[in-house]
Amino acid sequence: MACxxxxxxxxxxxxxSCLKRKKGIQNTDNIAERWELLSGNNKWKGLLDPLDYDxxxxxxxxxxxxxxxxxxxxxxxxxxxxxxxxxxxxxxFTRVGLDKNNPYNYEVTKYLYAASSKTxxxxxxxxxxxxxxxxxxxxxPLGRRDIxxxxxxxxxxSEWNDDFKVSLIQPTKIFGENTGNVLIHKGxxxxxxxxxxxxxxxxxxxxxxQVLDEVKRLLEQYKNEEVSITVTGHSLGSALxxxxxxxxxxxxVNREFPVTAFVFGCPRVGEENFKKAYxxxxxxxxxxxxxxPDHISEKPDRGLVDGSANDWRVYEQVGSELSIDTxxxxxxxxxxxxxxxxxxxxxxxxxxxxxxxxxxxxxRDIALMNxxxxxxxxxxxxxxxxxxxxxxxxxxxxxxSWILMDHEDDTDFLL
Amino acid sequence: MACxxxxxxxxxxxxxSCLKRKKGIQNTDNIAERWELLSGNNKWKGLLDPLDYDxxxxxxxxxxxxxxxxxxxxxxxxxxxxxxxxxxxxxxFTRVGLDKNNPYNYEVTKYLYAASSKTxxxxxxxxxxxxxxxxxxxxxPLGRRDIxxxxxxxxxxSEWNDDFKVSLIQPTKIFGENTGNVLIHKGxxxxxxxxxxxxxxxxxxxxxxQVLDEVKRLLEQYKNEEVSITVTGHSLGSALxxxxxxxxxxxxVNREFPVTAFVFGCPRVGEENFKKAYxxxxxxxxxxxxxxPDHISEKPDRGLVDGSANDWRVYEQVGSELSIDTxxxxxxxxxxxxxxxxxxxxxxxxxxxxxxxxxxxxxRDIALMNxxxxxxxxxxxxxxxxxxxxxxxxxxxxxxSWILMDHEDDTDFLL
Numbered sequence: 126m127a128c129x130x131x132x133x134x135x136x137x138x139x140x141x142s143c144l145k146r147k148k149g150i151q152n153t154d155n156i157a158e159r160w161e162l163l164s165g166n167n168k169w170k171g172l173l174d175p176l177d178y179d180x181x182x183x184x185x186x187x188x189x190x191x192x193x194x195x196x197x198x199x200x201x202x203x204x205x206x207x208x209x210x211x212x213x214x215x216x217x218f219t220r221v222g223l224d225k226n227n228p229y230n231y232e233v234t235k236y237l238y239a240a241s242s243k244t245x246x247x248x249x250x251x252x253x254x255x256x257x258x259x260x261x262x263x264x265x266p267l268g269r270r271d272i273x274x275x276x277x278x279x280x281x282x283s284e285w286n287d288d289f290k291v292s293l294i295q296p297t298k299i300f301g302e303n304t305g306n307v308l309i310h311k312g313x314x315x316x317x318x319x320x321x322x323x324x325x326x327x328x329x330x331x332x333x334x335q336v337l338d339e340v341k342r343l344l345e346q347y348k349n350e351e352v353s354i355t356v357t358g359h360s361l362g363s364a365l366x367x368x369x370x371x372x373x374x375x376x377x378v379n380r381e382f383p384v385t386a387f388v389f390g391c392p393r394v395g396e397e398n399f400k401k402a403y404x405x406x407x408x409x410x411x412x413x414x415x416x417x418p419d420h421i422s423e424k425p426d427r428g429l430v431d432g433s434a435n436d437w438r439v440y441e442q443v444g445s446e447l448s449i450d451t452x453x454x455x456x457x458x459x460x461x462x463x464x465x466x467x468x469x470x471x472x473x474x475x476x477x478x479x480x481x482x483x484x485x486x487x488x489r490d491i492a493l494m495n496x497x498x499x500x501x502x503x504x505x506x507x508x509x510x511x512x513x514x515x516x517x518x519x520x521x522x523x524x525x526s527w528i529l530m531d532h533e534d535d536t537d538f539l540l
Numbered sequence: 541m542a543c544x545x546x547x548x549x550x551x552x553x554x555x556x557s558c559l560k561r562k563k564g565i566q567n568t569d570n571i572a573e574r575w576e577l578l579s580g581n582n583k584w585k586g587l588l589d590p591l592d593y594d595x596x597x598x599x600x601x602x603x604x605x606x607x608x609x610x611x612x613x614x615x616x617x618x619x620x621x622x623x624x625x626x627x628x629x630x631x632x633f634t635r636v637g638l639d640k641n642n643p644y645n646y647e648v649t650k651y652l653y654a655a656s657s658k659t660x661x662x663x664x665x666x667x668x669x670x671x672x673x674x675x676x677x678x679x680x681p682l683g684r685r686d687i688x689x690x691x692x693x694x695x696x697x698s699e700w701n702d703d704f705k706v707s708l709i710q711p712t713k714i715f716g717e718n719t720g721n722v723l724i725h726k727g728x729x730x731x732x733x734x735x736x737x738x739x740x741x742x743x744x745x746x747x748x749x750q751v752l753d754e755v756k757r758l759l760e761q762y763k764n765e766e767v768s769i770t771v772t773g774h775s776l777g778s779a780l781x782x783x784x785x786x787x788x789x790x791x792x793v794n795r796e797f798p799v800t801a802f803v804f805g806c807p808r809v810g811e812e813n814f815k816k817a818y819x820x821x822x823x824x825x826x827x828x829x830x831x832x833p834d835h836i837s838e839k840p841d842r843g844l845v846d847g848s849a850n851d852w853r854v855y856e857q858v859g860s861e862l863s864i865d866t867x868x869x870x871x872x873x874x875x876x877x878x879x880x881x882x883x884x885x886x887x888x889x890x891x892x893x894x895x896x897x898x899x900x901x902x903x904r905d906i907a908l909m910n911x912x913x914x915x916x917x918x919x920x921x922x923x924x925x926x927x928x929x930x931x932x933x934x935x936x937x938x939x940x941s942w943i944l945m946d947h948e949d950d951t952d953f954l955l
Contacts, residue, residue: 203923226940490941492934506944508618508932515930517923519907525641526905529921 154179157268164353164385165410165445173447174478181473181487184414184447186229187273187387188470190257191359194277195466195497196221196512198252199531204518206532208251208281210236211514213533217255230263231273235339236535238326239365240319241283242290242312249283250324253316253332254362256339258347269351272343274336274369278360278390278466287312288361291428293396293438298333299372300402307402308438309395311431313364336369340378354379356386359466360421363391367411367443371402374409386411386444389469392421393440400441411444416472418452418463449476453483456491461500467493468500569594572683579768579800580825580860588862589893596888596902599829599862601644602688602802603885605672606774609692610881610912611636611927613667614946619933621947623666623696625651626929628948632670645678646688650754651950653741654780655734656698657705657727664698665739668731668747669777671754673762684766687758689751689784693775693805693881702727703776706843708811708853713748714787715817722817723853724810726846728779751784755793769794771801774881775836778806782826782858786817789824801826801859804884807836808855815856826859831887833867833878864891868898871906876915882908883915 156163156179162172163183172180197210197217212220214233237254254276259267279288290312295304298318321327330338344352354373358366370386373379391413403411415422422442430436449472451463461468471494474487494500496512518531571578571594577587578598587595612625612632627635629648652669669691674682694703705727710719713733736742745753759767769788773781785801788794806828818826830837837857845851864887866878876883886909889902909915911927933946 201923203918203921205921222936222940222942225936225938492942503618506618506620508616508934508944511932511934513928513931516928517926519923519926521637521640523640525637527637527907529923 154182154266156183157266160268160271160353161383164355164383165412166383168410169412169445169447173445175481176447176473176476176478176486178486184387184473185470185487185489187355187357188359188389188414188466188473189223190273190275190357191277191362191389192466192470193217193221193223194252194254194275194362195280198277198280200280201517201529201531204529204531208249209532210252210535211518211531211533213535214255215535216533228263228266230260231257231271232260233257234343235335237276237332237335237339238324239316239332240321240324240327241281241316242286243283244286248319248321248323248327249281250321250326251281251284252326253277254336254358254365256336256343258343269353270347272340272347272352272354274340274354274356274366276356276358276362276365276369278358278362284316284361287316288392290315291425291440292431293428294431296368296395299368299375305398305402307395307398308430309368309399310364310393310425310428310440313361313368313394316361317365317368332365333369333372337372337376337378340373344378344380344382348380352382354382354384356384357388358386358391359389359469360392360464363388363413364394367391367394370409370411371406374406375402379408381408384409387414388412388444389414389466390416390419390421390464391442392424393426393442395440395443396438397441400443403443412447413442413444414447414449414469414473416463416469417448417450418461419469421464422446447473448479449473450479451475451483455483456502456505457494457500458502462498465494465498465500467496467498569597569681571598572681575683575768576798579770579798580827581798583825584827584860584862588860590896591862591888591891591893591901593901599802599888600885600902600904602770602772603774603804603829603881603888604638605688605690605772606692606777606804607881607885608632608636608638609667609669609690609777610695613692613695615695616932616944616946619944619946623664624947625667625950626933626946626948628950629670630950631948643678643681645675646672646686647675648672649758650750652691652747652750653739654731654747655736655739655742656696656731657701658698659701663734663736663738663742664696665736665741666696666699667741668692669751669773669780671751671758673758684768685762687755687762687767687769689755689769689771689781691771691773691777691780691784693773693777699731699776702731703807705730706840706855707846708843709846711783711810714783714790720813720817722810722813723845724783724814725779725808725840725843725855728776728783728809731776732780732783747780748784748787752787752791752793755788759793759795759797763795767797769797769799771799772803773801773806774804774884775807775879778803778828779809782806782809785824785826786821789821790817794823796823799824802829803827803859804829804881805831805834805836805879806857807839808841808857810855810858811853812856815858818858827862828857828859829862829864829884829888831878831884832863832865833876834884836879837861862888863894864888865894866890866898870898871917871920872909872915873917877913880909880913880915882911882913 235256239253240248257273259271293308356366356370451472474489499509520530650671654668655663672688674686708723771781771785866887889904914924935945
């Protein structure tokens with residue numbers, strides 16, 4: 126029954142696509158028809174230079190997801206909810222402005238929390254990602270039931286502490302005891318796999334446990350449909366997305382459904398054996414999007430094997446690469462930090478390849494680059510760092526007084 | 541007819557007050573009955589130490605008015621509306637949160653704009669104050685038809701340029717050609733009286749012209765009622781309020797209605813002859829509220845007569861004084877800037893006189909002190925500088941794009 130359903134879906138999609146082409150009807154995009162290609166089933170051959178129009182839209186769609194976490198993350202020192210989402214799962218996309226003029230509808234089903242190292246002995250837990258799944262509506266323009274996993278980059282100082290732990294360890298939780306000498310970044314692995322007794326968010330489950338459980342649950346729910354798993358992240362979140370995508374395939378969580386990772390501004394995650402292990406995996410494609418002025422893809426360059434005094438290993442990149450160069454954009458101030466995710470998305474909208482200039486093919490609003498930064502030239506009349514809650518969440522009461530109301534509750538993790 | 545109406549109003553108010561006392565009914569305050577006293581008709585004798593409960597409320601009410609301008613002032617570099625109010629006259633009090641649990645209702649009838657010196661030759665014009673009048677509803681708890689004039693303190697760098705012009709000149713526009721050697725601060729006088737051909741706001745009228753015309757208009761409208769004129773300001777706005785209140789009385793704009801100025805953190809405005817001229821005026825009372833850690837009331841100490849090489853004059857304070865000392869407040873961080881208006885209002889709520897400690901008699905929300913500052917101790921869990929428009933006025937459109945919408949239009953000054 127499962128196979129028949131899925132087969133019917135694929136056939137129906139292909140017939141529709143064929144009919145549309147015959148009638149000369151063009152969608153604004155052809156993502157529904159081309160998603161397998163766009164998700165890398167041919168390693169993005171012919172799509173990268175010149176950058177395919179549908180693929181620009183596809184990448185921007187996925188790149189907006191870690192941005193949604195940045196936009197919702199409560200980092201207010203005065204708040205008792207610091208380290209969580211301001212918005213509930215149900216409201217996330219609406220609150221961050223992703224519901225307007227956007228047909229790719231998903232339902233957020235799980236918020237992910239990760240433990241990072243406040244000190245050597247003390248962890249703290251913060252909201253770091255989410256799992257979502259295409260709704261019945263969203264499935265139509267996406268072409269399949271997409272399960273989406275998203276990881277944000279570093280915000281908290283405890284995460285920086287782990288980012289700097291560049292010694293290499295065996296990721297036994299992912300590869301089992303016989304890792305084949307695979308070694309990866311100690312800090313990234315720690316964030317991905319650590320428990321934290323002091324927090325309700327990671328007392329019994331690590332970020333890894335949370336994401337795998339949720340993906341298993343969703344796959345069980347949608348096993349009779351055509352499903353994809355897409356993992357996306359930025360910066361630290363790219364490293365976690367890389368680990369997570371590999372983890373899912375290594376441990377056959379995906380039930381042979383295709384897994385794709387789109388990672389923006391991705392540091393190096395492991396050494397040569399890690400890269401080799403990745404290259405052996407089936408049903409997995411990773412695309413690293415790299416911006417010329419952003420040098421994070423070269424870092425770390427090497428690290429000691431954890432515990433050794435002089436056993437240095439060289440870090441390697443994994444996956445395919447899409448190069449962009451936002452220094453060519455006329456919209457940006459000089460010396461803008463090329464690592465900013467919104468700058469990446471601008472680059473994807475406008476890149477004309479390594480030899481071309483820069484021209485916006487996708488009408489992605491340039492104002493978005495000033496959300497949390499001073500990136501856009503002043504002449505565009507957009508306030509600097511304009512993404513902010515009204516009165517930082519202070520809300521006036523009927524008696525005239527003000528209280529901080531900067532959290533929408535979810536039922537998860539309520540004890 | 542005018543006199544009969546006014547007489548009836550006064551009589552009716554006094555009878556009501558008498559009846560209430562007889563019945564043992566107490567309002568939350570007795571401002572309606574006591575406003576003449578509170579407005580200084582007995583030079584605040586017996587009200588200042590200990591600070592009278594009604595008078596605390598009265599001062600906070602008036603001190604909130606320049607704060608309303610700070611809260612609404614558009615100082616966004618990227619905005620074409622920089623230098624104006626974000627909110628229309630109609631909406632001002634609602635938008636700044638002064639409508640909740642506040643019976644003292646006014647209608648803002650005029651926004652005032654002043655020209656200040658960008659350079660020696662070039663002026664710029666910015667929103668600096670407003671005129672409002674008690675509504676029929678607001679008149680009841682206020683006890684009379686109050687005409688309110690409010691001036692904010694320095695925001696723009698062009699205003700700082702004028703603040704520093706401490707040489708002394710003859711204020712001929714206020715005192716006429718026979719000033720009796722009255723000399724005042726050149727920069728404050730300039731802001732109060734300058735035109736600016738380059739701006740629609742001051743092309744044909746100075747701030748002085750605007751305020752006097754509006755007060756005259758309102759007095760004509762309400763001449764048959766019991767009217768007061770209350771002028772309030774903070775910092776530079778205190779200096780302008782001092783000038784404005786004196787101007788109104790010197791030029792008999794007030795038609796013998798009482799004029800009161802409540803000035804918060806007021807610098808010195810003129811020299812000895814200015815002080816003497818003030819002291820001769822009838823129907824005018826000025827109260828300076830001075831916070832111990834704020835030394836602006838000592839500044840400037842002296843200035844050259846404008847154009848002279850060595851004719852120094854000493855600046856004098858005018859009016860009565862209420863001293864507060866917010867360094868005694870347990871709520872504030874150490875070394876908080878004592879000049880902040882919200883800190884002043886906290887001081888008024890809590891002062892127990894020069895020899896007393898500090899205890900909040902008025903439940904003024906301490907969170908307000910962090911509106912635009914880092915004044916409140918962290919333990920109170922209030923974000924720093926929390927007063928901010930959602931997304932700094934960037935508003936998402938139906939197509940998903942964002943535009944800056946940070947202005948509500950008034951019909952004034954539309955050309």
